[in-house]
Amino acid sequence: MSQAPVTLTGTQKVALVLMQMDRQQASEVLRHFSELESDEIIAEIVRLRRVDRPTIEKVLAEVHRAIRSGAPAARGGKDFAASLLQDTFGAEQADVVMGRLASSMAGKSFEFLESVDPQQVAVLLYEELPQTVALVLAHLKPDVASVVLSGVDASRRTDVATCLATMGPPSPDAVRVVSEVLKSRMGASAAPSEPAAAVGGVQPLVDIINRSSVTVEKELLEQLADRDEQLAEEVRARMLTFADLVRFDRRDVQQIMRGIDPPVLALALKGAPEQVEKVIRDNVSERTKGILDSEMETLGAVRMSQVEEARADVVRQIRELENAGTITVQRLEEEDALVR
Secondary structure, X not given: OOOOOOOOOHHHHHHHHHHHOOHHHHXXXXXXXXXXXXXXXXXXXXXXXXXXXXHHHHHHHHOOOOOOOOOOOOOOOHHHHHHHHHXXXXXXXXXXXXXXXXXXXXXXXXXHHOOOOHHHHHXXXXXXXXXXXXXXXXXXXXXXXXXXXXXXOHHHHHHHHHHHHHOOOOOHHHHHHXXXXXXXXXXXXXXXXXXXXXXXXXXXXXXXXXXOOHHHHHHXXXXXXXXXXHHHHHHHHHHXXXXXXXXXXXXXHHXXXXXXXXXXXXXXXXXXXXXXXXXXXXXXXXXXXXXXXXXXXXXXXXXXXXXXXXXXXXXXXXXXXHHOOOOOOOOHHHHHHHHO
């Protein structure tokens, strides 16, 4: 006896239709949706994987499309979703969307911890291995994870940070086991049947440190540098971005701009957010503005790697000035204090 077609949402139906097309056709269709809609559709493609024939036929009938005889089964899953995004938006934006999606899906395995006091979570993880603590932190929202990390004993904090920065996606079984153990300790309900892999690496650690107290940040970076200078340097580099220029006061921006050659600055401004360009133009001389305009007019199309290197030069200048005590980098914690 055949299984009855399942009931799908509108987004799932769109995803299923795209899964029946070749990548080029599906990419053209996806371009007509907003970024938010595209995110939701891609998420459904990842979840759907393969769909039974009765459901396919029902959906295609609804959109007045006939399924050809012998047509292949719908193709879903992460690889198809990533390829579709790359064809539609390019490799860089595809990585951003897939990373955002992976982080969102990964967090569901430990979402039961979001309603728990972060200090209690730290106590819950007190005797766990640094690898286990890092796995949990990778699944939590950065603002929650930062409080949990602050509650970890200082002698183990660097171990946890190192594990988080160097970890790859763990197996779903490992995620499931840790989630189930923590839930059983708290008396929570059963874990999801198919947990997504956590997105580990340097960026989650940076997101967490950026939301930690200044004391924890400085202490952790110093200890991390003693153990692995290269890793500490990468963390520091990611803690500031070119877009962070909007967080400085006028005097500091002017100090930063004095150390950057106009041709480098012109490259860095290629495709920059409007507010970042405004901050820069408001804090350079009229002569420099003229040089910038001339440089940008003659640049034409440039590789993204060139733009990123130019922006890295600006970030290096910021860090050098900060280390010298010439400027002050505004941390998230300090911004909150100013608002209050």
